[in-house]
Amino acid sequence: MNHALADETVQAYRRDGYLFPLEVYDADEVGLIHSELELALRDGRQKGLDADLAQLLRTNAHLLLPFVNRVARAPQLLDRVASILGPNLLLWSAEFFIKPASSDKIVSWHQDLTYWGLGETDEELTAWLALSDVNTESGCMRFIPGSHRQRILPHRDSFDETNLLSRGQQVDADIDEDEAVDVVLRPGQVSFHHGRIFHASGPNRSDGDRVGLVFRFLTPEVKQVVAARDYAMIVRGVDRGGNWIHLAPPLRNFDAADIELRREVQREQAKALAEGAAETLHRGYLG
Ligand SMILES: O=C(O)CCC(=O)C(=O)O
Structure with a gap:
């Protein structure tokens, strides 16, 4: 079965800079993802990684966990991503955005592409998969429709510890919160957003964890323009461009060699993330 998006849906994405809700994973699949996450956390703890687990999951989790790769490569997800980005797809990062129950963790208004070193490209898309109920109480994302049509604007850094x-960073723009759209999702539903859209999310006032598994997809034409090199996995089609160092998916959870590789990738990507910063990045971004 082909899950390609209808032309009108693709046009809506190009106009608004986002799409949701997309029904991508069913209840069985979400249950499986939860048990694989539990298993991975247990493996991590057994390997003595307790203190590092949150940061290991926060970015580049696809380098450490086989199940994250399986979820990212599901045809029902990639068919939809390909409708927007075309047939050749790279996975640049997989990231868990977890807000524990009753927590103050927030995400300030920002444009993703600001510190990634990937320029102002339209050839990047985030797929945000809800693994819990995601609503205004639990701190869902909010989008400003059409804001992706602007260029990357200056951002101010707060280095606030409650910020994920x-x-x-906070975009230097007058945000009219009345225009914001709440990205309410049920477990298994996905939203897509453009790398220049203004977006944010509030604290989790609910009594359950709010969990998002987030995939950053690119086409091979995108280039890293700040750091000397960058890394990605081919998840569909081919890459003959030579812009990327290709990585293979991991074979087991939290393998020591994969953790070392991730450290190298983080160190390189941090050169773009930290460019012009007055303070060091939050723990976890420097490898
Ligand atoms: O999960 C969140 O609340 C924000 C995520 C985000 O900023 C992103 O996926 O680009």
């Missing part, structure tokens, strides 16, 4: 972003 690397520098606690």
Whole structure:
């Protein structure tokens, strides 16, 4: 079965800079993802990684966990991504955005592409998969429709510890919160968003964890323009461009060699993430 998006849906994405809700994973699949996450956390703890687990999951989790790769490569997800980005797809990062129950963790208004070193490209898309109920109470994302049509604007860094972003960055723009759309999702539903859209999310006031598994997809034409090199996995089609160092998916959870490789990738990517920053990035972004 082909899950390609209808032309009108693709046009809506190009106009608004986002799409949701997309029904991508059914209840069985979400249950499986939860048990694989539990298993991975247990493996991590057994390997003595307790203190590092949150940061290992926060970015580049696809380098450490086989199940994250399986979820990212599901045809029902990639068919939809390919409708927007075309047939050749790279996975640049997989990231868990977890807000524990009753927590103050927030994400300030920002444009993703600001510190990634990937330029102002339209050839990047985030797929945000809800693994819990995600609503206004639990701190869902909010989008400003059409804001992706602007260029990347200057951002101010707060380095606030409650902020899940690397520098606690905030876009320097007048945001009219009345225009914001709440990205309410049920477990298994996915939203897509453009790398220049203004977006944010509030604290989790609910009594359950709010969990998002987030995939950053690119086409091979995108280039790293700040760091000397960058890494990605081919998840569909081919890459003959030479812009990327290709990585293979991991074979087991939290393998020591994969953790070392991730450290190298983080160190390189941090050169773009930290460019011009007055303070060091939040723990976890420097490898
Ligand atoms: O999960 C969140 O609340 C924000 C995620 C985000 O900023 C992103 O996926 O680009």
